[in-house]
Amino acid sequence: MNSQTTSHAIRDRAIELIGLMTGDEKHDASATSTLDVLVVLYDRILNVSPATIGDPTRDRFLLSKGHGPMAYYAVLAATGFIDPDVLLSFGTYASILGRHPDRKLVPGVEISSGSLGHGLPIAVGLAHGLQTRGGASAGARVFCLVGDAEFDEGSNHEAVVLAGRLGLQRLHVVVIDNGSATYGWPGGIAARFELEGWSTRTVDGRDRIALEAAFTAAHPGRPHVVVATIAERAS
């Protein structure tokens, strides 16, 4: 079984599962802008499974951009973290699945998010803490997903600077760039990270082979950002 076949199966399953939440089979681009990134992370990159969600050595995935979490929930269901039947309750009063995720309710969710600009500062503290802690935590990595419009929030910039100066090698950020920031990022988002000493890659956010290569690029002594660009398309 090669990687593309495996990821394809999970992607197809996730698309099907999103339908349990939206009630239809077609999804606009915003509902799936994070889908390929999440599929690659959970299928190919993250060292975490439903059996290891409390293991200190696991990799942590922090969804900072808590908006539009359907793709996230679908991938968690497709990979066994949550029961797919639960997706039917999405957004209802007693559901564990709100329109922004809650770590206290959803197995495998590392942070509660929704308000923008909170995940990356937490990820910096977590990555620094795991590195300082060593021992059982040695080797654990932190992946944090932010959006290009979320990047407007100044708290992100506080975090980008410190992570660069600390050389947080185990910190990985993926920016979903679908050009939604009101004033844009002249020169590209990656430039903001590069200036602060990060390793950077910018790739097509729907190209799973390119995403996997970007996530696995070596970046000794530096934090790493993957800017995943999402072109608008009408499917």
Place this chain on the structure above:
Amino acid sequence: MTSVVAPSDRPRAALPDSMRERFHRIAPTLLDTDPNVAIVLADIGTDAFDTAAAGHPGRVLNVGIREQLLIGAGAGLALAGYRPILHTYAPFLVERPFEQLKLDLGHNDLGAVLVSVGASYDASAAGRTHQAPEDVALLSALPGWRIDVPGHPDEAEALLRAAAVRTDRTYLRLSELANRNAVREAVDGAAAGRMTVVRRGRGATVLAVGPMLDQVTEAVADLDVTVVYATRIRPFDGATLGAIVREPEVIVVEPYLEGTSAAVVSDALRRQPHRLLSIGVPLHEPRHYGEPAEHTAAFGLDAAAIGRRIRSFLEQPDEDEARPGSSG
């Protein structure tokens, strides 16, 4: 771990150190004795931790002048298994990153010890930007916070040591204003934070919070009232207060925004008829500088003014209080 506690009944002309200085001396030693403790700073108080930082690589993290990151990174350290102690001036610790307190720590249910300096108008000459008398009121609006208001460096140390080994969300409010002596019960590790009767009388009940105790004690010296002392103001020890109160008159004297605890006091006394006088820093927009003592006088928070307000409240129950305020 032993507690450095001076005998609480030893009279002292002047305190040997301030709460801030005690924090600077004790917090670095917690890194030596507890591998779970980490310190996060935002360019305030960093000198005190230079030696500790060298001895414990990574466990003293100065994020620069970045207070949102101060709280967010602290939450991340808690996720990594640390007991983070987050420290800066009160307005930059509580007000600027308020949403980080609500979400990164509160909603994510992560523990941290927030230690502030610059209480109310400690930074009188610095003006409004460096003052946050509303800190306790703001944190009281969030669920699950323990709020400690020590009145003496020994009490601050006892509360800090106790907080360092818990996993909850604690706000430890350090002030330059301090009582001449620590209250014995307030430096007892097991009882630290519990409400204590420091004087029994037959009349009204006066609750003095943290550094207001000396002024209150002097203010009511010739009144037959009960004086209760609290360093832990949230969760509020309403059961103890309710059991102590006999007469309907209750006076609460707090070193921060006036009326901050009025709702919890009223709730604690909901089954008994009572009248409440709240004394504290008035709601106002500061535009004066100078010395803290000048602000104390302007706000009617010196012993003489507190005594006048209490007497007026007790003797003229139907008359509205003339509220002292700033002269501006």
